[in-house]
Amino acid sequence: MKTIIITGASDGLGKALAEACVKNNMRVINISRTKSFSGVENICCDLSKQEDIDRAVEIIKEKYSDFNVLVNNSAIVGYEPINNISYEKFERTWKINTIAPLYLISKLYDLIVKNEADVLNIGTTHSQHAHPGIENQLAYCATKYGLRGGSYNISMELKKTKSRLIHVYMGGFQSRMHEKDYGNVMTDHENWMKPSDLAEILLYLVNLPKGIEISEITINRKGRRG
Numbered sequence: 001m002k003t004i005i006i007t008g009a010s011d012g013l014g015k016a017l018a019e020a021c022v023k024n025n026m027r028v029i030n031i032s033r034t035k036s037f038s039g040v041e042n043i044c045c046d047l048s049k050q051e052d053i054d055r056a057v058e059i060i061k062e063k064y065s066d067f068n069v070l071v072n073n074s075a076i077v078g079y080e081p082i083n084n085i086s087y088e089k090f091e092r093t094w095k096i097n098t099i100a101p102l103y104l105i106s107k108l109y110d111l112i113v114k115n116e117a118d119v120l121n122i123g124t125t126h127s128q129h130a131h132p133g134i135e136n137q138l139a140y141c142a143t144k145y146g147l148r149g150g151s152y153n154i155s156m157e158l159k160k161t162k163s164r165l166i167h168v169y170m171g172g173f174q175s176r177m178h179e180k181d182y183g184n185v186m187t188d189h190e191n192w193m194k195p196s197d198l199a200e201i202l203l204y205l206v207n208l209p210k211g212i213e214i215s216e217i218t219i220n221r222k223g224r225r226g
């Protein structure tokens, strides 16, 4: 049975991916502050805290050391006006969106290589090019560019191994991420992709044939650029 570790499988895209994986008889480990649905095992962890990540790594080494896939999916928006962003908000967004996934990979790197495991980093089209719709998202864009840079570095290192890293530039999808961050309730669901559709694509990526390498992929709604 394949074991997949997903950060942020308690909600949104991570949860949809967890559902698809469970349906496909995979063992799913969620890393987040709240639990996911029954059928998923949970490691309670606030990814903004180093001690929590270190503890999660210890649990993985003890209980799930044979994992096959790590999906870095957790993120926050860190929404604030450009002329009034607090240091605290900036720092928290960096910790969750950039430092946590890259630190997690670093701490698990030897196991990733040993297990010939694959890594998926969930990025955003907001770290590909500038376009309207990113107002008040300085921290989000900057931190996701940081994740992109880290993905480049790690995927080059992994080329010497049997593991792979796929950086996913994800376009907008139905989610409560913005609502949770600053109360912006999504009302135009039809304009955004469905997490369940995206989960099927990610499921394919985490089961990619061994001889194939996809380093980066952009997934977007038909006709949309960003």
Ligand SMILES: NC(=O)c1ccc[n+]([C@@H]2O[C@H](COP(=O)([O-])OP(=O)(O)OC[C@H]3O[C@@H](n4cnc5c(N)ncnc54)[C@H](OP(=O)(O)O)[C@@H]3O)[C@@H](O)[C@H]2O)c1
Pocket: 007, 008, 009, 010, 011, 012, 013, 014, 031, 032, 033, 034, 035, 045, 046, 047, 048, 072, 073, 074, 075, 076, 096, 122, 123, 124, 125, 170, 171, 172, 173, 174, 175, 176, 177, 178, 180
């Ligand atoms: N929504 C979009 O339109 C969109 C577009 C492009 C890319 N993305 C990317 O897709 C990914 C998933 O987004 P989503 O919309 O599915 O988000 P979401 O519904 O808000 O879910 C975010 C997940 O991250 C976890 N999380 C948040 N803060 C955390 C913390 N401090 N420690 C541990 N886990 C934490 C949450 O779990 P807990 O609250 O239980 O901790 C939750 O499971 C993100 O990387 C996002 O940047 C989203």
